[in-house]
Amino acid sequence: MGKLALAAKITHVPSMYLSELPGDRHGTRQDAIDGHVEIGRRCRELGVDTIVVFDTHWLVNANYHINCGRHFKGLYTSNELPHFISNMAFEFPGNPELGQLLAKVCNEWGVETLAHADTTLDPEYGTLVPMRYMNTDQHFKVVSVSAMCMAHYLNDSARLGWAMRRAIEDEYDGTVAIFASGSLSHRFAQNGLAPEYGFRIWSPFLEQLDREVVRMWQAGEWKAFCGMLPEYAAKGHGEGFMHDTAMLLGALGWSDYDGRAEVITPYFGASGTGQINAVFPITPQTGAAIPKAQASSAEGYTAISSRL
Numbered sequence: 001m002g003k004l005a006l007a008a009k010i011t012h013v014p015s016m017y018l019s020e021l022p023g024d025r026h027g028t029r030q031d032a033i034d035g036h037v038e039i040g041r042r043c044r045e046l047g048v049d050t051i052v053v054f055d056t057h058w059l060v061n062a063n064y065h066i067n068c069g070r071h072f073k074g075l076y077t078s079n080e081l082p083h084f085i086s087n088m089a090f091e092f093p094g095n096p097e098l099g100q101l102l103a104k105v106c107n108e109w110g111v112e113t114l115a116h117a118d119t120t121l122d123p124e125y126g127t128l129v130p131m132r133y134m135n136t137d138q139h140f141k142v143v144s145v146s147a148m149c150m151a152h153y154l155n156d157s158a159r160l161g162w163a164m165r166r167a168i169e170d171e172y173d174g175t176v177a178i179f180a181s182g183s184l185s186h187r188f189a190q191n192g193l194a195p196e197y198g199f200r201i202w203s204p205f206l207e208q209l210d211r212e213v214v215r216m217w218q219a220g221e222w223k224a225f226c227g228m229l230p231e232y233a234a235k236g237h238g239e240g241f242m243h244d245t246a247m248l249l250g251a252l253g254w255s256d257y258d259g260r261a262e263v264i265t266p267y268f269g270a271s272g273t274g275q276i277n278a279v280f281p282i283t284p285q286t287g288a289a290i291p292k293a294q295a296s297s298a299e300g301y302t303a304i305s306s307r308l
Contacts, residue, residue, distance in 0.1 A: 001171060001172060002169055002172030002174050002175065003168070003169065003174075003175045003176070004168050004176055004177075004178065004251065005043070005047065005048050005177055005282065006039070006042060006043055006048065006177040006178075006279065006282070007177070007178050007179075007180075007251060007252060007279070007281075007282060008039055008177070008178075008180070008264075008277065008278060009180045009182075009245065009248060009261075009280070010179050010180070011032050011035075011181075011183065011265070011270075011275040011276060011277055012125060012126045012127075012130055012181050012182070013029065013129075013270040013273070014078055014081050014125060015084060015198070015270055015271070016029040016033055016036075016129055016133070017088055017129060017132070018084045018085075019033070025198075031265050032265050032268070032277065033133050034265070035264040035265030035277035036133035036134050039134060039179075039279065040133065040135065043134070043140065043177045048175050048176060048177045049140065049141060049175055049176070050095045050140060050141040050142070050143060051131075051141070051143070051176070052143045052164065052177070053126065053130065053131075053142065053143070053144050053178075054145050054147040054178070054179065054180045054244035055145060055148075056148050056181060056183075056239045056240025056244050057124035057126035057127075058123070058124045058126065058127075058144060058145075058146040058147060059146070059150060060146040060148070060149060061150050063112050063114050064111060064113040064114070064145070064146055064149070064156075065113070065114050065145070066099045066102055066113060066114070066115040066116065066144070067094075067119065067143070067144040067145075068094050068096045068100060068115050068116065068143045069118075070093070070094050070096055071093050072094060072123060073090065074089075074090060074091075074122055075087045075089055075090075076088045076090055078125055085129075088125075088128065090122075090123075090128045090131065090132065091138060092131055092135050092138045092140065092142050093138060093141045094117075094141060095142070095143050098143055098168075098172060098174070099115045100115045100117060101167050101171055102143070102145075102163075102164050102167050102168075103115035104167070105163050105166055105167035106160050106163040106164065106167070109159055109162070109163035109166070109293070110293035111156050111293060113160065124144070126147070126181040127181065130179065145247070147180070147181070147182065147240050147243045147244040148240040148241070149240070149241065149243040152243060153294035154229060154230055154242070154243065154246045155294050156291075156293060156294050157247045157250065158246045158247065158249060158250030159250060159290055159293055161178075161246065161247035161252075162250045162253075162287050164247075165251040165285075178248065180245050180247060180248035181244060182238075182239040182240050182244040182245070183238075183239040183274055183275050184210040184213060184236070184238065184267070184273075184275070184276060185201065185207075185209065185210050185237050185238065185273060186237045186238060186239035186240075186273045187203070187237040187273065188272045188273060189202060189272035193272075194272075197272040198270070198271060199269050199270070200272065201273070202272035202273070206274065207274065209232070209235075209236050210236070210267060211267060213225065214267055214276065214278075217261035217278065217280075218262075219260065220257075220259065220260040222249070222254070222258075225249075226254055227255070229242060229246060233245075252282070252283070252285065253283070253289060254289040256289035257280075258283050259283045261278045261279065262278060262279045262280075263277075263278050264278060265277035265278075
């Protein structure tokens with residue numbers, strides 16, 4: 001019925017917004033902005049009506065959540081980096097019907113998910129920043145999914161991604177793109193060193209780890225990558241414990257995925273973190289490799305304590 005037309009791993013660094021403004025940082029993130037514009041152009045070319053964003057800035061402590069309000073409009077200031085994003089205007093339509101359908105099918109696949117259509121909750125900047133550059137004319141409807149999951153299994157996030165693909169392809173009358181909005185390594189520069197690391201990665205280890213992961217994506221080494229994802233998320237300081245990436249790979253077929261990533265904006269450093277814009281081709285999949293839903297075992301759990 002429906003179509004999943006495009007999938008991508010995208011940056012949402014707040015310095016993109018800062019680079020619009022007069023000052024020392026003006027124009028310094030144009031490559032990342034251009035990457036967003038290009039991905040948005042491809043979505044239009046493919047007939048996408050709704051963008052679903054796995055947002056690593058939406059923190060949740062229980063269940064998976066979908067923000068599918070009818071319309072979003074406001075001014076956003078980041079509570080984390082108010083000197084980077086302050087009073088940023090946003091407006092775009094939501095898609096309550098798709099959001100509720102996604103939640104229904106996720107629950108059918110054993111991943112407890114709640115959709116919020118009648119809500120005053122606004123999206124976080126993992127959604128707002130990309131939409132600023134991809135959706136300036138409000139062409140796309142937008143659905144945001146919680147992806148900073150504090151007490152969740154990566155297996156379940158992969159399963160949620162596959163369930164969402166099933167909902168889109170089997171029951172939705174339309175065309176959808178999905179974005180994992182988050183960095184690779186996400187070790188911010190130590191307080192007081194942020195200016196020094198504005199365009200660098202925090203450590204040589206993290207940079208080499210990230211670059212090897214990008215190489216694996218481009219080479220299509222998905223079995224190896226999915227196998228290492230839990231440890232990469234912990235030791236590589238993955239943003240949102242890399243639940244966005246698990247969701248994305250789940251939708252693509254997990255370790256059976258046979259596509260190769262296309263880098264749109266090459267890997268770059270931002271305040272110590274590793275960033276990229278990359279598109280993942282959609283290929284036919286059976287879902288045979290999707291992990292089982294987790295119950296009580298600690299296997300597959302993202303150990304928050306390992307990052308503190």
